[in-house]
Structures are given as C-alpha cells and as structure tokens.
Amino acid sequence: GAVVSQHPSWVICKSGTSVKIECRSLDFQATTMFWYRQFPKQSLMLMATSNEGSKATYEQGVEKDKFLINHASLTLSTLTVTSAHPEDSSFYICSAKAELVRGYTFGSGTRLTVV
Amino acid sequence: KQEVTQIPAALSVPEGENLVLNCSFTDSAIYNLQWFRQDPGKGLTSLLLIQSSQREQTSGRLNASLDKSSGRSTLYIAASQPGDSATYLCAVPQGDNDMRFGAGTRLTVKP
Numbered sequence: 001g002a003v004v005s006q007h008p009s010w011v012i013c014k015s016g017t018s019v020k021i022e023c024r025s026l027d028f029q030a031t032t033m034f035w036y037r038q039f040p041k042q043s044l045m046l047m048a049t050s051n052e053g054s055k056a057t058y059e060q061g062v063e064k065d066k067f068l069i070n071h072a073s074l075t076l077s078t079l080t081v082t083s084a085h086p087e088d089s090s091f092y093i094c095s096a097k098a099e100l101v102r103g104y105t106f107g108s109g110t111r112l113t114v115v
Numbered sequence: 116k117q118e119v120t121q122i123p124a125a126l127s128v129p130e131g132e133n134l135v136l137n138c139s140f141t142d143s144a145i146y147n148l149q150w151f152r153q154d155p156g157k158g159l160t161s162l163l164l165i166q167s168s169q170r171e172q173t174s175g176r177l178n179a180s181l182d183k184s185s186g187r188s189t190l191y192i193a194a195s196q197p198g199d200s201a202t203y204l205c206a207v208p209q210g211d212n213d214m215r216f217g218a219g220t221r222l223t224v225k226p
Contacts, residue, residue, distance in 0.1 A: 006158070009187075032211045032212075034212075034214075040146075041171075042218065043204065043216045043217060043218040043219055044204070044216045046213045049212060049213060051185075070171075091156070093158055093159065095213075095214070102160075102205070103147060103149050103161060103164040104149065104214055105161065106151075106158050106159040106161070107158055108157065108158035109157060109159075110156035111156060
C-alpha cells in the first residue's frame, strides 16, 4: 500500500517550453504532497509543499511563477516548470505523507533535461 | 531548522563485509526517522522507518537504530552484496511537514 506514481520518468524539452510533471497517490488520499529537486550528487532539497484545494507553499529561493503547483484533488498534484532553461535540468521527486505506513512515500522521480 | 549529516559520504567495501552508516540530526524532537535507498537516476525506496518510541527496526540484513537523545541513527548492513550498491539517505521530519535529508552515503560493494 501507499504507492505514489510519478510521470513522466524522464523528459527532454527545448529551452523556453513548459513541462508538466504529475504525482498521484494510488491507494490513499494525500492532502499534502511535497516536491523536491535533486541536482547531481546532491541530496534532495524541498521546493514546495502542495496542499489540496489551496495555494502551495514555496521554500525560500524557489520562484513560484516558474514552478507552478496545482493540487486539485486528494490524489493528484502537478508541477509545471514554465519557460524551462538548461539550469532547470534536474531530478524532480514528489512525496506524500501516508498515514497507512506512518511515513513518507516517494514517487519514482522525473529526470528533466532542458536543451 | 533541522540539519541532517551523514558519514561517511562514500564507502567501498568487498562483498561479504558488515558495515555501518551513520546519520546525525540537530533537533531531537522528531517523531520518526526513515532510511531510504536511491539507485542512480532513480527515485527513493523506503528501507526502514523507526518511530520515536522505538530503538531499532530490522528488515532482512538491514538493522537501523535510533538514539533520539543524542541525535543519532545508524544503519547496519550485514553480509553486504554487490546489489546493495546505492546511495543511502537518512531523513527526519521537519516539524509536522516535510522531510529533511542528509547528503547520503554512496556505497559500493565490490564482488
């Protein structure tokens, strides 16, 4: 139980375009989801907290207009990287707090490459 | 603000060795601690979750201990195998919200 599905697993896009990443909780409801970013050989850094039905909370230094988060239902949160640039190339991972396992469960991640 | 440190940053051992990975955190007021495994280019796989009331958890060849008062946790891997090669991440909750991660220990088990 407590599975989080994240799509796509990898995407290559041209500079200036937008990319949407989806994160779904498959067998539980997640009122809160978290979006992390991981640069090569570095650990995960929290970008934003996604709350169902309300605005996301962004960490300091993360541009909310660039990284649009929508949490329209209890099972789906999306992260849209707008006007992507090569420096946005990174590994993006979502997670949800799952009471079922009393811990956090993570998606499989999305490797974004902006060319 | 919670800070998580993992030592060593990298570790290379021959197959069959027992090994210990270390994690320390600055704020001991945590309600659990989680160990994850990450393979290159992949997401996270939860290995062990220790609640604050527990001192250790075991799963197969893995054993994780927690000492809240000293802000430390260890992950013990017995009889290591090449398939254990990965990055191991320790994470603790930041309050009641997100998790804070250590930088990880990159483990290589040589055949």
